[in-house]
Amino acid sequence: MKIGVFVCHCGSNIEGTVDTKTVAEASLDFPEVTFATDTMYACSEPGQDGIIEAIEEHKLDGVVVASCTPRMHEPTFRKTLERAGLNPYMFEMANIREHVSWIGKDREANTNKAADLVRIAVEKLRRNQPLTPKEFDINRRVLVIGGGVAGIQAALDCAEAGLEVVMVERESTIGGKMAKLDKTFPTVDCSSCILGPRMVEIAQHPNITLYAYSEVESVSGYVGNFEVQVKKKATYVDWAKCTGCGECVEKCPSRKAPDPFNELLAPGRAINIPFPQAIPKKAYIQAEHCIKLTKDKCGNCAKVCPSDAINFEAKDEIITEEVGGIIAATGYDLFDWTVYEEYGGGRYPDVVTSLQYERMLSASGPTGGHVKRPSDGKEPKKVVFIQCVGSRDKSVGRPYCSGFCCMYTAKQAILTKDHIPDSESYVFYMDIRAPGKLYDEFTRRAMEEYGAQYIRGRVGMVYPDGEGQLVVRGADTLMGTQVEVKADLVVLAVGAEAAKNSPQLAEKLRISYDAYGFFMEGHPKLKPVETNTAGVYLAGACQGAKDIPASVGQGSAAAAKVIGLFSKEKLKSDPQTALVDIKRCIGCGKCAETCPFGAINMTEFRGQPKAEVLETVCQGCGLCAATCPQGAVQLKHFTDNQILAEVEALCRF
Amino acid sequence: MSKLSYAYYPGCSGQGTSMEYEMSTRALCEALDIDLKEIPDWSCCGSTPAHACDHVLSAALSGRNLGLAADMGEDCVLTPCPSCLTNLKNAGQHMSGSEEFKEKVNKLLDEPIGEIPDVKSVLQILFEDLGPKGVKEKVIKPLSGLKVVTYYGCILTRPPKLMEFDSEENPISMDRLMEAAGAKVLPFPLKTECCGASHGVARKDLVMKLSGKLLDMAEQLGADAVVTACPLCQMNLDLRQGQVNSANKTSHKLPVFYYTQLLGWALGLPQAQLGLDKLCVNPMPALRGIGKKEDAA
Ligand SMILES: Cc1cc2nc3c(=O)[nH]c(=O)nc-3n(C[C@H](O)[C@H](O)[C@H](O)COP(=O)(O)OP(=O)(O)OC[C@H]3O[C@@H](n4cnc5c(N)ncnc54)[C@H](O)[C@@H]3O)c2cc1C
Numbered sequence: 001m002k003i004g005v006f007v008c009h010c011g012s013n014i015e016g017t018v019d020t021k022t023v024a025e026a027s028l029d030f031p032e033v034t035f036a037t038d039t040m041y042a043c044s045e046p047g048q049d050g051i052i053e054a055i056e057e058h059k060l061d062g063v064v065v066a067s068c069t070p071r072m073h074e075p076t077f078r079k080t081l082e083r084a085g086l087n088p089y090m091f092e093m094a095n096i097r098e099h100v101s102w103i104g105k106d107r108e109a110n111t112n113k114a115a116d117l118v119r120i121a122v123e124k125l126r127r128n129q130p131l132t133p134k135e136f137d138i139n140r141r142v143l144v145i146g147g148g149v150a151g152i153q154a155a156l157d158c159a160e161a162g163l164e165v166v167m168v169e170r171e172s173t174i175g176g177k178m179a180k181l182d183k184t185f186p187t188v189d190c191s192s193c194i195l196g197p198r199m200v201e202i203a204q205h206p207n208i209t210l211y212a213y214s215e216v217e218s219v220s221g222y223v224g225n226f227e228v229q230v231k232k233k234a235t236y237v238d239w240a241k242c243t244g245c246g247e248c249v250e251k252c253p254s255r256k257a258p259d260p261f262n263e264l265l266a267p268g269r270a271i272n273i274p275f276p277q278a279i280p281k282k283a284y285i286q287a288e289h290c291i292k293l294t295k296d297k298c299g300n301c302a303k304v305c306p307s308d309a310i311n312f313e314a315k316d317e318i319i320t321e322e323v324g325g326i327i328a329a330t331g332y333d334l335f336d337w338t339v340y341e342e343y344g345g346g347r348y349p350d351v352v353t354s355l356q357y358e359r360m361l362s363a364s365g366p367t368g369g370h371v372k373r374p375s376d377g378k379e380p381k382k383v384v385f386i387q388c389v390g391s392r393d394k395s396v397g398r399p400y401c402s403g404f405c406c407m408y409t410a411k412q413a414i415l416t417k418d419h420i421p422d423s424e425s426y427v428f429y430m431d432i433r434a435p436g437k438l439y440d441e442f443t444r445r446a447m448e449e450y451g452a453q454y455i456r457g458r459v460g461m462v463y464p465d466g467e468g469q470l471v472v473r474g475a476d477t478l479m480g481t482q483v484e485v486k487a488d489l490v491v492l493a494v495g496a497e498a499a500k501n502s503p504q505l506a507e508k509l510r511i512s513y514d515a516y517g518f519f520m521e522g523h524p525k526l527k528p529v530e531t532n533t534a535g536v537y538l539a540g541a542c543q544g545a546k547d548i549p550a551s552v553g554q555g556s557a558a559a560a561k562v563i564g565l566f567s568k569e570k571l572k573s574d575p576q577t578a579l580v581d582i583k584r585c586i587g588c589g590k591c592a593e594t595c596p597f598g599a600i601n602m603t604e605f606r607g608q609p610k611a612e613v614l615e616t617v618c619q620g621c622g623l624c625a626a627t628c629p630q631g632a633v634q635l636k637h638f639t640d641n642q643i644l645a646e647v648e649a650l651c652r653f
Numbered sequence: 654m655s656k657l658s659y660a661y662y663p664g665c666s667g668q669g670t671s672m673e674y675e676m677s678t679r680a681l682c683e684a685l686d687i688d689l690k691e692i693p694d695w696s697c698c699g700s701t702p703a704h705a706c707d708h709v710l711s712a713a714l715s716g717r718n719l720g721l722a723a724d725m726g727e728d729c730v731l732t733p734c735p736s737c738l739t740n741l742k743n744a745g746q747h748m749s750g751s752e753e754f755k756e757k758v759n760k761l762l763d764e765p766i767g768e769i770p771d772v773k774s775v776l777q778i779l780f781e782d783l784g785p786k787g788v789k790e791k792v793i794k795p796l797s798g799l800k801v802v803t804y805y806g807c808i809l810t811r812p813p814k815l816m817e818f819d820s821e822e823n824p825i826s827m828d829r830l831m832e833a834a835g836a837k838v839l840p841f842p843l844k845t846e847c848c849g850a851s852h853g854v855a856r857k858d859l860v861m862k863l864s865g866k867l868l869d870m871a872e873q874l875g876a877d878a879v880v881t882a883c884p885l886c887q888m889n890l891d892l893r894q895g896q897v898n899s900a901n902k903t904s905h906k907l908p909v910f911y912y913t914q915l916l917g918w919a920l921g922l923p924q925a926q927l928g929l930d931k932l933c934v935n936p937m938p939a940l941r942g943i944g945k946k947e948d949a950a
Pocket of ligand 1: 145146147148149150151168169170171173174175176177178181183184185186214215216329330331332333354355358404408411499500501505539540541542546547548549551
């Protein structure tokens with residue numbers, strides 16, 4: 001074998017603390033290395049051309065590039081080898097950037113370590129085998145999880161492109177947070193007027209199947225061929241029969257059930273249709289509040305239902321769907337602000353969240369769009385907004401900025417003036433973050449045209465003055481004084497956090513999530529809607545707090561990715577899979593038991609039980625190889641021999 | 654349960670301005686079967702004057718007492734006074750956190766300090782170690798019908814990282830103990846507001862304003878009494894209540910108890926042991942109302 005080694009400078013990223021020339025020279029002493037050089041940017045066009053030329057000139061049959069993490073550029077260099085006529089798997093990468101130059105300053109030590117890493121890569125490469133991927137068919141259906149504005153956008157774009165879409169929404173209606181909003185910044189157009197028609201399209205589109213009040217139970221398979229179990233939670237209403245007339249809600253005597261759509265501002269009924277424009281507009285029963293289901297009395301709804309849709313016997317149902325791609329669009333939830341004892345910790349009824357305030361402003365809300373404060377139903381004349389509640393606050397474990405709160409607070413200040421012309425609004429803020437198109441102009445309008453008083457400083461305390469108002473005490477850091485404002489209503493601009501159970505969903509999808517539960521994109525700049533799992537994409541606030549325009553943008557982007565994926569004739573499987581050495585296999589079946597992907601079948605060979613790997617299902621995780629008591633299962637490209645050779649290369653002395 | 658026992662640091666105000674706090678604390682603990690072992694030859698904790706000018710000196714003053722407690726073989730020191738608590742805890746935490754600091758302190762001490770004991774308020778161990786249930790079992794004269802507001806003051810639970818007790822914004826330990834004794838605790842929103850503290854000397858006007866606000870709010874909520882755990886708070890609200898009244902043109906007559914006095918009363922301890930006669934605003938009308946108002950309501 002003839003091996004070529006290319007040691008990359010990565011500009012000064014590596015060369016700054018590693019003597020790449022010396023590393024290249026040292027490489028020439030390693031077995032079967034016949035060519036070695038340093039190169040400015042191995043990944044650039046001239047860099048790649050240099051590799052191709054060297055392969056041709058020196059008749060190389062394997063290449064090591066010592067540069068950065070294989071995450072980004074392993075595919076790049078494999079293609080380079082292919083262009084030079086080599087098998088792309090006759091390639092190894094030594095990571096001398098993240099593992100060497102970026103973490104140490106001692107040039108000599110770094111240079112030695114880099115040479116060691118190259119030696120390891122060479123020893124592995126000497127034992128590499130040419131591998132060829134298999135081709136397989138794609139199931140051109142896509143699953144969209146979450147029916148907020150991001151999921152809706154993604155689903156409609158896919159459906160319009162001719163793909164079959166399955167949408168799974170946890171609540172009984174799609175729409176997400178946007179459906180709860182009154183108006184939207186920066187144009188102050190009516191939220192349900194722009195979202196409503198999109199929701200109707202979801203219901204009516206022939207390519208879309210919607211499972212509302214459902215959740216993803218489990219996911220198996222791989223890109224192009226996922227199998228998804230969807231749990232349809234029992235609604236106790238046969239949605240095929242329900243017409244959404246609302247008779248049952250009217251007659252339900254259980255009047256203290258929560259009404260999550262209205263953010264618990266007012267109690268709801270045990271049987272519920274969230275709002276008039278709900279999609280699907282169907283009733284569902286909250287079992288733990290239903291008198292019939294808990295005490296076996298009542299049953300009013302069944303009596304009044306004109307279409308005989310109530311079914312108290314209903315059970316959860318599991319449905320299996322097969323899809324080729326998945327878009328996660330599960331959005332966000334609001335931070336539980338009650339940890340802020342200084343704002344009353346939930347003890348004062350007239351301290352509300354921003355989303356509750358949206359419901360108070362909305363014509364479809366519990367007060368019919370008339371702002372009435374919860375304690376006594378009076379119209380507030382002085383409203384104080386407190387920004388950054390559970391946002392940019394390390395003390396509550398939320399150091400990040402939720403991004404949209406500055407904007408929606410300005411919007412709510414404007415709307416307050418529209419609703420109550422003789423009102424005054426005060427906004428306590430830390431900084432105003434309004435970097436979008438027309439955004440800064442919008443916050444200025446709130447101040448200059450609508451007279452909102454912006455006070456730069458944190459609020460230290462909110463307490464009832466005992467006479468019906470709330471005292472809001474904070475700092476005015478521009479004036480350098482303490483300020484106290486007496487308010488009729490206090491609105492907390494509560495920050496965003498990952499949607500409930502995001503980590504659990506991420507694990508089902510086998511994608512990563514960050515310390516706060518937001519899903520991780522493939523690359524923070526270059527792969528904003530991809531994940532590290534092929535075939536799974538992200539859209540909207542599930543990847544990090546973002547406003548509607550950005551969520552919609554990602555919805556379309558994720559759809560474009562799926563459409564691109566499905567535009568291929570066939571997909572190629574990764575050939576780095578497990579392989580059973582039939583002579584060594586004793587047929588114990590342990591590998592089949594441990595395989596998390598069901599990629600191992602037990603078969604018979606000359607009357608003996610043997611294991612067999614389904615190459616297109618195998619994900620190359622290596623669990624079977626570690627389990628096999630005989631060493632009969634080996635992971636191609638990562639065989640025991642290769643790993644041992646690497647260890648030996650490192651422990652020479 | 655084995656008998657609760659702790660080293661005890663009374664603090665200087667207990668010898669003078671808050672004698673009744675000291676008396677009632679000892680009487681209450683005895684009645685609850687809690688052993689308070691006074692630190693022999695204890696000295697000033699260094700409160701306010703020392704830590705305002707020199708941290709090492711201040712820590713040495715507290716450290717001496719912590720060292721004496723450790724010599725007694727105790728691993729936890731109790732004090733009723735929040736100011737002492739702050740200083741003792743601060744010294745302990747600083748020395749545990751930095752060998753260098755500890756060395757500096759030890760240079761000033763005759764006997765270098767080794768193991769550093771824990772420091773807690775009497776309130777904390779009543780709430781955490783004995784618990785409201787433990788108090789309730791011993792109540793023989795429940796405070797039925799007595800409406801109180803609990804006032805913790807600004808330092809008892811703050812800064813939270815130092816005090817490591819209760820909530821810094823909405824503490825509830827005294828509330829639960831008072832409820833265990835049968836009192837009705839009103840939702841007082843100013844539990845941790847400043848009373849003006851030692852500004853009473855230099856800026857009396859501040860105390861008139863701040864303490865006045867506390868008394869106004871208590872009155873507005875319909876409280877029969879204020880319950881405190883801090884000598885300085887108690888003094889500003891009780892001793893200066895007349896001054897507050899004349900400065901603000903109010904006519905409050907709110908008795909201001911130490912929580913130990915009211916718990917002691919509920920446990921049926923004799924008045925003399927509770928130092929009720931030391932209070933400026935006459936507590937007797939409120940105490941006599943106990944049990945009676947309930948029928949009316
Ligand atoms: C008070 C307030 C006012 C706002 N005002 C504006 C504004 O004026 N303009 C603007 O641009 N932005 C505004 N925003 C931000 C806006 O809400 C978000 O940008 C937008 O909702 C993000 O859309 P999404 O689809 O990513 O997430 P979401 O709206 O959160 O939708 C996610 C959907 O997924 C569902 N879901 C969650 N988990 C699962 C699961 N495991 N399985 C199935 N389904 C699941 C949820 O039920 C929900 O329907 C505001 C936010 C708040 C809090």
